[in-house]
Amino acid sequence: MxxxxxxxxxxxxxxxxxxxxxxxxxxxxxxxxxxxxxxxxxxxxxxxxxxxxxxxxxxxxxxxxxxxxxxxxxxxxxxxxxxxxxxxxxxxxxxxxxxxxxxxxxxxxxxxxxxxxxxxxxxxxxxxxxxxxxxxxxxxxxxxxxxLPDAVSFETAAPLACAGCTVWRGIVQAGLSEGQWVGIVGSGGGLGHLGVQFAKAKGLRVVGVDARDEGLELTKKNGADVVVDARKGKEEVVRQVQEATGGVGVDATVNVSDAKSAAALACAVTRLHGLVVQIAQPDEVSVPFVELVFRDIRIHGSLICSPQEAVDMLDAVAKHKVSVxxxxxxxxxxxxxxxxxxxxxxxxxxxxxxxxxxxxxxxxxxxxxxx
CATH class of the missing domain: 3.90.180.10 (Medium-chain alcohol dehydrogenases, catalytic domain)
Known part of the structure; x- marks a missing residue:
C-alpha cells in the first residue's frame, strides 16, 4: 500500500x-x-x-x-x-x-x-x-x-463526461429560444437521448430522427414532441417534419449520427437560413450544394463543453432530473x-x-x- x-x-x-x-x-x-x-x-x-x-x-x-x-x-x-x-x-x-x-x-x-x-x-x-x-x-x-452536484450520481455523470458535454454544447450552439423547434438526427443513441432531454429542459420543441427500433423507442421515452423513422427515406422524413412545424422545418438541427446521409438529412429538415450543428465525426461530411447555396443552411461544427458549460450541464441534470x-x-x-x-x-x-x-x-x- x-x-x-x-x-x-x-x-x-x-x-x-x-x-x-x-x-x-x-x-x-x-x-x-x-x-x-x-x-x-x-x-x-x-x-x-x-x-x-x-x-x-x-x-x-x-x-x-x-x-x-x-x-x-x-x-x-x-x-x-x-x-x-x-x-x-x-x-x-x-x-x-x-x-x-x-x-x-x-x-x-x-x-x-x-x-x-x-x-x-x-x-x-x-x-x-x-x-x-x-x-x-x-x-x-x-x-x-x-x-458533481449532490443529486447527480456517479452512474449518471460518467457518460456525461463526453457524450453529455458534447451534445449539451451542441444544443447550446444551436442558439434557440424557448418554444422553437430543434431537430436531433440520431436521437436514440448515447448522445441523442441526452440531447432530447437537454433540449426539453431548455423549453425547446424536439423532432427526433432515428433509424433503429431501439432508438425510436428511446427517443419517444425521453420526451421528443415528434419522432420520425429515418428508414422511411428523406422525402418522407422531410414531409413529416414540415407537417409538424407548419411547413417550414425545424429552426436548427443537431446531427449526432455518423450515417453517410445523416448530415444531408439534417440540412433537409432544417428551415431556410437555419443552422445545422455537426457533432458526428464520419470520415467525410457530405451535403448537397442546394442546401448550402439555394437554402442558405449554415453548418457549424461543435466539439465539447467548456468547463463552465459542463457545470451548467450538471446543474441542469440535477434540476430537471435528466435520465441517462x-x-x-x-x-x-x-x-x-x-x-x-x-x-x-x-x-x-x-x-x-x-x-x-x-x-x-x-x-x-x-x-x-x-x-
Whole structure:
C-alpha cells in the first residue's frame, strides 16, 4: 500500500495492440501529479464511440499499452500543488475532464470565452492519447473537471463526461429560444437521448430522427414532441417534419449520427437560413450544394463543453432530473461483454462499468434522491 492508502498497483483495461481486444492488466498506480492534476479514485467509467476510433488507430495513441475510456467519475484521492482548495479537495466527487495539461498561454486558455477545450498545445486527452478511466485510478486535469452536484450520481455523470458535454454544447450552439423547434438526427443513441432531454429542459420543441427500433423507442421515452423513422427515406422524413412545424422545418438541427446521409438529412429538415450543428465525426461530411447555396443552411461544427458549460450541464441534470439510460456492468473484468453489446447494435443509451461499488454505496444518503 502506498501513500495515504493509495495502492502501489491497480487494475486497468488497456489497449495493447491496435485492432485487437482490450486486455485487463495490473499496472502501477499513477503517483506523479503535475501542478494542476487530480488523482481520482474511479467509481464509474463509460464506453464511448470515440473509444472504438482509438482502438482502430483513427485517433492513434502515441504509445501502447494505454488505458482506455475518457468518461470517468469518482472521488479525488490527491491533488496537485497548484489546485486551489476552493476548487477541489480530497474527497470531492467529480466528473473527469478529458483534456490533460493545457498550455495556459494561448487565446483559448486565456480568452474571455473560456473555451479551454480548444487548446491546441495540450499534452493529450485521457483515454485517447493518455491513460484513461477504465482503471481503479486516473489522473485528470482539474481545469477541465467538474464537481458533481449532490443529486447527480456517479452512474449518471460518467457518460456525461463526453457524450453529455458534447451534445449539451451542441444544443447550446444551436442558439434557440424557448418554444422553437430543434431537430436531433440520431436521437436514440448515447448522445441523442441526452440531447432530447437537454433540449426539453431548455423549453425547446424536439423532432427526433432515428433509424433503429431501439432508438425510436428511446427517443419517444425521453420526451421528443415528434419522432420520425429515418428508414422511411428523406422525402418522407422531410414531409413529416414540415407537417409538424407548419411547413417550414425545424429552426436548427443537431446531427449526432455518423450515417453517410445523416448530415444531408439534417440540412433537409432544417428551415431556410437555419443552422445545422455537426457533432458526428464520419470520415467525410457530405451535403448537397442546394442546401448550402439555394437554402442558405449554415453548418457549424461543435466539439465539447467548456468547463463552465459542463457545470451548467450538471446543474441542469440535477434540476430537471435528466435520465441517462445506462447498461451497467459490474467490474473491469466485464469489458468483453460491454464491447459485445456495444457492437451488437442493440444497446440503448450508454454502456458503463462500475469500477468501485463501495463509492456507489457511499453516495446513497437518506432523503437524497439521486438522478
Amino acid at each position: 502506498g501513500i495515504n492508502g493509495i495502492p502501489d498497483q491497480m487494475k486497468a483495461i488497456q489497449i495493447v495492440e491496435l485492432h485487437k481486444p482490450y486486455k485487463l492488466n495490473t499496472i502501477p498506480t499513477p503517483t506523479s501529479l503535475s501542478p494542476h492534476d487530480l488523482l481520482v479514485k474511479v467509481a464509474v467509467a463509460s464506453l464511448c464511440h470515440t473509444d472504438g476510433m482509438v482502438t482502430a488507430g483513427i485517433i492513434a495513441p502515441p504509445s501502447l499499452p494505454q488505458t482506455a475510456s475518457h468518461e470517468g467519475t469518482g472521488t479525488i484521492a490527491a491533488t496537485g500543488s497548484s489546485v486551489p482548495a476552493s476548487s477541489f479537495r480530497v474527497g470531492d466527487r467529480v466528473m473527469c475532464g478529458i483534456g490533460l495539461h493545457f498550455c495556459g498561454r494561448c487565446d483559448e486558455c486565456t480568452g474571455p470565452r473560456g473555451d479551454i477545450q480548444y487548446c491546441q498545445q495540450i499534452d493529450g486527452n485521457i483515454g485517447v492519447t493518455a491513460d484513461g478511466a477504465f482503471a481503479e485510478y486516473v489522473v485528470a486535469d482539474s481545469r477541465s473537471c467538474a464537481r 439510460h445506462t447498461n451497467p456492468f459490474n467490474g473491469l473484468d466485464k469489458i468483453e461483454q460491454l464491447v459485445e453489446l456495444a457492437h451488437s447494435g442493440k444497446m440503448k443509451g450508454k454502456g458503463i462499468i462500475i469500477v468501485d461499488p463501495e463509492q456507489i454505496k457511499a453516495e446513497q444518503k437518506p432523503g437524497l434522491e439521486l438522478v
